Amino acid sequence: MNRLRALWQNVNASLWFVPTLMVAGAILLAFGLVLAEPLLNHERLQDFPLLFGAGADGARGMLTAIAGSMITVAGLIFSLTLSTLAQVSSQYTSRVLRNFMRDRANQVVLGFFVSIFAYCLIVLRTIRGGDEGRFIPSLAVGMGLVLALLSIGVLIFFIHHMASAIQAATIVRNATEETEAAIARLFPDELGEEASVVEAEEWLRQAGQLTWQPVFSTATGYVQNIDEDGLLAVARGLQGVVRLEHGIGGFVARRALLLSVAGYAGNPPALPADLTDQMNALFSLGSQRTIEQDAGFGLRQIVDIALKALSPGINDTTTAIICIDHLGALLAQLADRRLAGPLRTDEDRVRVVAVRPSFGQLVASAFDQVRSSADGNVGVYLRLLTALATVAQHAQAPARRQALWQQAELVEEAAQRTLSTPYEREQVRERLAQLLPRLA
Numbered sequence: 104m105n106r107l108r109a110l111w112q113n114v115n116a117s118l119w120f121v122p123t124l125m126v127a128g129a130i131l132l133a134f135g136l137v138l139a140e141p142l143l144n145h146e147r148l149q150d151f152p153l154l155f156g157a158g159a160d161g162a163r164g165m166l167t168a169i170a171g172s173m174i175t176v177a178g179l180i181f182s183l184t185l186s187t188l189a190q191v192s193s194q195y196t197s198r199v200l201r202n203f204m205r206d207r208a209n210q211v212v213l214g215f216f217v218s219i220f221a222y223c224l225i226v227l228r229t230i231r232g233g234d235e236g237r238f239i240p241s242l243a244v245g246m247g248l249v250l251a252l253l254s255i256g257v258l259i260f261f262i263h264h265m266a267s268a269i270q271a272a273t274i275v276r277n278a279t280e281e282t283e284a285a286i287a288r289l290f291p292d293e294l295g296e297e298a299s300v301v302e303a304e305e306w307l308r309q310a311g312q313l314t315w316q317p318v319f320s321t322a323t324g325y326v327q328n329i330d331e332d333g334l335l336a337v338a339r340g341l342q343g344v345v346r347l348e349h350g351i352g353g354f355v356a357r358r359a360l361l362l363s364v365a366g367y368a369g370n371p372p373a374l375p376a377d378l379t380d381q382m383n384a385l386f387s388l389g390s391q392r393t394i395e396q397d398a399g400f401g402l403r404q405i406v407d408i409a410l411k412a413l414s415p416g417i418n419d420t421t422t423a424i425i426c427i428d429h430l431g432a433l434l435a436q437l438a439d440r441r442l443a444g445p446l447r448t449d450e451d452r453v454r455v456v457a458v459r460p461s462f463g464q465l466v467a468s469a470f471d472q473v474r475s476s477a478d479g480n481v482g483v484y485l486r487l488l489t490a491l492a493t494v495a496q497h498a499q500a501p502a503r504r505q506a507l508w509q510q511a512e513l514v515e516e517a518a519q520r521t522l523s524t525p526y527e528r529e530q531v532r533e534r535l536a537q538l539l540p541r542l543a
Contacts, residue, residue, distance in 0.1 A: 122214030129218035133225035159232025170223035282401025324388030350458030431490025463506035
């Protein structure tokens with residue numbers, strides 16, 4: 104089931120899946136309209152000669168022109184898409200290319216023009232005239248004309264959509280919206296029931312007495328999905344505990360340690376012969392991280408855009424500030440959510456030790472590299488403190504406020520070290536003073 108879910112995610116993010124469905128639908132539509140031709144009242148159609156008055160040669164000529172123009176436009180759209188992907192990859196980051204490929208508008212537009220081409224080919228094959236016996240599917244030919252007229256609007260929409268999609272603000276906003284959806288779906292994310300503080304302390308005491316048996320990976324890649332119910336079922340069946348060595352988004356090499364299994368009271372569980380294959384089947388590894396179970400990857404995308412904007416070759420402070428604003432909004436959404444801890448219980452016993460990012464780690468991954476790449480940029484330092492203030496409005500737990508305060512101190516230290524004028528350093532100190540009451 105886990106592999107099927109991963110396969111569906113990859114197929115859904117491809118450029119070919121939706122166009123293929125649309126081509127199949129266009130072929131069915133063509134056959135349906137041609138087969139429905141004998142059921143029409145042709146005397147009524149004669150009242151509309153401009154729409155249904157073409158002969159066999161005229162119908163062939165029109166459909167041939169439509170088919171030729173549609174495949175030409177489809178090639179143009181494909182070229183524009185590749186050009187846009189190359190520009191986005193070089194100017195922002197290659198990690199947002201998946202978002203462009205998943206863009207339903209791009210998939211539908213490409214499929215629309217290819218579908219009209221396939222539709223015209225099917226209808227052309229059925230037109231007969233002269234000695235062959237006259238047959239002109241008037242309704243199908245008329246539908247081809249309607250689709251051709253609609254394609255003009257679709258082409259204009261596509262040009263407008265691509266012009267908007269390559270703007271930095273749009274790219275960051277789309278990545279943010281996708282990450283917000285992942286946060287809402289994943290947090291809290293539990294394996295069984297979350298262990299209490301007492302259970303966690305007891306588990307830490309027992310951990311040194313357990314005998315761990317390693318299970319190695321049979322593939323190489325990034326962890327994209329984990330079958331959580333399957334892990335619980337295996338741990339329950341072994342009457343032991345499973346400890347993950349890699350979390351979502353982690354990289355696993357072939358024959359590297361994937362997880363460890365132990366039995367309680369120091370008794371090694373009886374491991375089945377196919378345990379390695381059984382465990383590996385619960386993990387979905389791919390060539391890149393995905394956002395379906397990895398909200399941190401959404402933060403990573405926005406951070407990469409900010410780093411590219413702050414690079415000496417681009418030096419686009421405005422784009423970096425846009426990224427910081429959205430990173431602050433995402434962390435504010437996380438600040439008041441309960442993040443699942445690593446220990447999960449079932450039947451009053453710890454069954455799974457997962458690898459989970461803490462709030463402090465997420466804050467660090469969002470701001471550390473941006474701060475390090477912003478040497479001497481007072482605008483970025485000020486906006487980092489503003490973003491921390493936004494997150495602080497939602498953070499109530501002392502540990503989370505401490506993580507925000509640590510980031511604020513790092514920003515202040517970097518500003519005092521790299522800013523060249525007392526005026527700029529004073530701006531940072533004033534902004535930090537405004538943040539202090541919110542972190543008290």
